Structure formats: structure tokens, C-alpha cells
Amino acid sequence: MTVVMTRIDNRLLHVIIVTQWAPMSKANRVMVIDDKVANDDIAKSSMRLARPAGMAISIITEDKALNNFKSGKYDHENVFIIAKEPSTFVKLKEHNVEFNKLIVGGTVVKEGDKVIQLSQRAYATPENIVDYHKLINSGVKVVTQFVPADKPQDISSLI
Template sequence: MAIVGARIDNRLLHGIVATSWAPDSGATRVMVIDDNVADDPQKKQAMKLGRPSGMAVSIISKQTALDNFKDHKYDRQKVFIISQTPDVFLDLLNQGEELNELVLGGTLTFDNAIKVTKRAYIKPEQEETYQAIINKGCKVISKYVPQDDSVDVAKVLRNKKAGA
């Protein structure tokens, strides 16, 4: 199994993901990991309308995703994962899944958040999670579209701690 792409995006599966990120990754399956959407049949059905051409789509809870990866359900697939929060990716890494790069895409703005780019923010309570992901050897970058220049999230966090 190969996780061929991983993205944090507050809109989850939407046009840019369906037409650029997922196809560019070579994925055969797009996986939305979000408890709220997975537990709401109406939201789930609406999100499935954004399915990238030629790819399977899974919209599942975090626990289902962890269980399915642990059970090797996706071993013969190339999976592109989207979630709204970094904890999903840290849990996958802690479970032993291989993840080389995580893209921080669009997020909502938050009070006291760390501004990574004009479209990406890190909540103060998420700092440790991002740092743990980086410490696991996963490069975390921020890009809205694949053509954007990469912003190194580890550098942003270091600069924040240094008071820059």
C-alpha cells in the first residue's frame, strides 16, 4: 500500500483536490477522513459528487481509517488522504504507516493562530501535533495548488518559537 498524497484542507474534497492534487499524485483512491462527514449521509453523498474521474472514493471516520490501514485493506492501492486536522496523520504515522510529505492546504482562520500562508493557519493547540509529525520524519509543507512555491512548516514553527 502506498499513501501517495496527504493534505489538510478545511473543504476536504473539492475542485482543486479533484482536478489537481489527487490526479497529480497518481492515486487510485481518494480518502476523506472526517468523522462529521462520515456520520452524515447527506454530507457524505454531496461530497461523493466531487469524486475525481477514474478514482474510488472513501469517506470514513478516523477510527475506520486506522482500522482499515491496520488490516491492510489498502495494500494494493495508491491512496490520497484528505482531512481537516493533523491528528489523523499523526495517528497514521504512530500506527506505522509511511507518510513522506503532508501538505497543509486551505484552513479557516483562527484567533491566535500561526499564519503559515494567506490561506493556511495552525491553531496553537495543533503546534505539538505538527511538530510530532515533523519529528516522525514527515516533511510538512504548505501549498494551496501544486504550482505554488512550498512553504516549509517546520521553518515557520521554528521562527515562531524564536520570536521572529
């Protein structure tokens, strides 16, 4: 299995992912890892309708994703992974899922004294920052970039 792209996006699968990010990823499977959506049949069905053309789609829980990777289910696929939180990617790394770059897209505006704005559309809580540091320390380049036409900005200096 080759993870060809990883992205944090609070909307998970939406038009910018389908029309811009997915085609440039060269993936043959888009994987949405989100416990809430994976356990909501209506949300999952709606999201399946947005499947990028020519790509398989998995909308699964974090545990199922980890088990599927461990069992080699995606060994012959190029996978584009989307999740809402950096903690998901930390767990993937801890379970030896290899990827070298994480793109932080849109996140929910988070309130609080210690929230850091990473870009016009991306915010990080103290917990997120700890996870970003773990990822960076494991060799992952973490950038913020809303659409492919935007210049990616390394977040290392921001956190």
C-alpha cells in the same frame, strides 16, 4: 498500500482537489478522513458526487481508517488522504501508516493570540503546532501549498 499524497484541507474534497491535486497524485483512491462528514449521509453523498474521475473514494471516520489500514484493506492501492487537522496524520503515523510529506492547504481562519499564520490560507493553533512538530520529528516533511503551481514552503521555520 502506498500513501502517495497527504493533505490538510478544511474543505476536504473540492474542485481544486479534484482537478489539480488528485490527478498529480497518481492515486487510485482518494480517502477523506473526517468523523463529522462520514456520519452525515447528505454531506457524504454530496462529496461522493465530486469523486475524481477514475478514482475510488472512501469517506470514513478516523477509527474506521485506522482499522482499515491495520487490516490491510488498501494494501494494493495508491491512496491520497485528505483530512482537516494534523492530529489525524499524527494518529496515522502512530499506527504505522507510512507517508513522508504532508501538504497543508487551506485551513479555517483560527482566532486567538497564539495562532500562527503559515501562509495566506493556512493557520495553526498551539495544538496544531504540537502535532506538526510530532510529524516533523517522525521524518515527515510538512509544507504549505494551496495549489500545485504554488511553490511549497516548509513550515519548520514558521513554527
